[in-house]
Amino acid sequence: MDAKHSRQNEDALSRRRALTKLGGLAAVALGGGAWGARELLDAPDADAAATGPAAVSAGLVSCVLTPEQTEGPYYVPGAPIRRNVTEGKPGGALVLRLSVVNVSTCKPIKGASVEIWHCDASGVYSGTAQQGTESDRFLRGVQRTDAKGLAIFRTIYPGWYQGRTVHIHTKVHVGGNVVHTGQLYFADTVTDAVYTRSPYSSRPNRDPRNAGDSIYRNGGKRSTLELVRAGTGYTGSIAMGVNRS
Numbered sequence: 001m002d003a004k005h006s007r008q009n010e011d012a013l014s015r016r017r018a019l020t021k022l023g024g025l026a027a028v029a030l031g032g033g034a035w036g037a038r039e040l041l042d043a044p045d046a047d048a049a050a051t052g053p054a055a056v057s058a059g060l061v062s063c064v065l066t067p068e069q070t071e072g073p074y075y076v077p078g079a080p081i082r083r084n085v086t087e088g089k090p091g092g093a094l095v096l097r098l099s100v101v102n103v104s105t106c107k108p109i110k111g112a113s114v115e116i117w118h119c120d121a122s123g124v125y126s127g128t129a130q131q132g133t134e135s136d137r138f139l140r141g142v143q144r145t146d147a148k149g150l151a152i153f154r155t156i157y158p159g160w161y162q163g164r165t166v167h168i169h170t171k172v173h174v175g176g177n178v179v180h181t182g183q184l185y186f187a188d189t190v191t192d193a194v195y196t197r198s199p200y201s202s203r204p205n206r207d208p209r210n211a212g213d214s215i216y217r218n219g220g221k222r223s224t225l226e227l228v229r230a231g232t233g234y235t236g237s238i239a240m241g242v243n244r245s
Contacts (some may be wrong), residue, residue, distance in 0.1 A: 063106040066240040067219025069183045072169055076127035076140065079115055084154040085141035090199050091121040091156030093233025096184075096225075100149045100172055103241035108149025112242075113173040115142045116153055121199040123161030149239075157186075157194050157234065160206040165213035165220075166191050172242055180242045185216060185224045190234070 100112045117140040119125050126136035139158075143151040160166050165185065172180040188209050194200060210216050225236035 063101060063103045063241040064222065065103045066180055066182055066242060067222055068181055069215055069219060069223070071171070071181050072183075074117065074119075074125040074128055075169065075171075076117070076137070079117065079140040079142050080137060081143070082141045083143055083152060085116070085139050086154065086156055087136075087138040089120045089138050089156055091159070092194050092197065092200075093231070094155050094157045095230060095233070095235045096151075096153040096155060096168075097235060097237040098151045098153070098170070098184075099237070099239040100145050100151070100174075101239055101241050102244055104243070106241075108145070108147070109174060109242070109244065110145055110147050110149060111174075112145045112149070112151070112179075113142050114145060114151035115171040115173070116140070116155070116168055118155070118158040118168040119161060121156065121159040122203070123159045157191075157200075159200060159203070162207065165208055165210045165216050166206070167216075170240075172240060174242070174244055177245060179244065180240060182223055182240070183215065183220070184236070184238060185210060185220045186236075187224060187227065190227050194234075 096116065098114050098116075100109045100114065101107060102109055117125070120139060124131050124133060126133045126138045126140060128134060139155060141153060141155075143153060145151045155168075158166050158168055167186075168184040170180070170182050170184055171178055191206075195204075195206065210220060213220070223238070225238050227234045227236050
C-alpha cells in the first residue's frame, strides 16, 4: 500500500472514530440540546454508513429515553390546545421549545401532542378544588409537534411550593397513547436570579432546591431545560426521547 492510500485510510478511520464519539455525546446530552451533535452526524459530508437509522442499528448513534416521572396530583385532562397558556398570570416570560424524538432512530416525531401544566408564581395550580381554582385552566395547554418534532409554548417561569423544587409537568401523546410522562427542571442558579424579582421575591427562602427534591434526584438532571436569556425572560429547550408505542 503506498503512502497516499495509507493516509486516506487513516483519515477515514479518524473520521469514523470522531463520529462514534459524537454519537456517544448525543446519547449523554440529548436532554440538554444534543441536536448540534446530531446535525453534525447528519452533515452531507459524513459517511452515510455512520448516520441515520443504519447507524442506530450498528450502534454508532444512540438516543436517551427521557426519564419517566410521576404526573403528580394536579393533572387535569382536556387541557386547551394553545401556545400561549399564561392567561395574564404575572411572572417572568418563558418560551418552551420542546422537541420529541423517536428514541430508536433519533428522528423527530411529527404530530405528537405535547401537554404541559405548572403552578403560577405563588405556587398555585389551576383546576384544583383544594386551591379554589377548579374552574380555571391557567398555565395548562397542548401543542402538536411540527415536522421537526418541535412544540412551542409561551408561559411564565414557575413558582414553587413546599416539598418540591421548581418544575413543569409534561405528557407526550402519540397516536392517542401516552408515551411519556415527566417533569422539566431549571438550574438553581437561574431560578435564584429570577426569584430576586417580583412577583417571586415576595416568597423568599424556597425549599427544597433541586438536590433536596426526591423526584428530581430520580432522573431530574437529564430532564433539565437548557435556558437562554431572551429579552427580560428566558427560552427553555429540551429534546425528549420517547418510544412511539
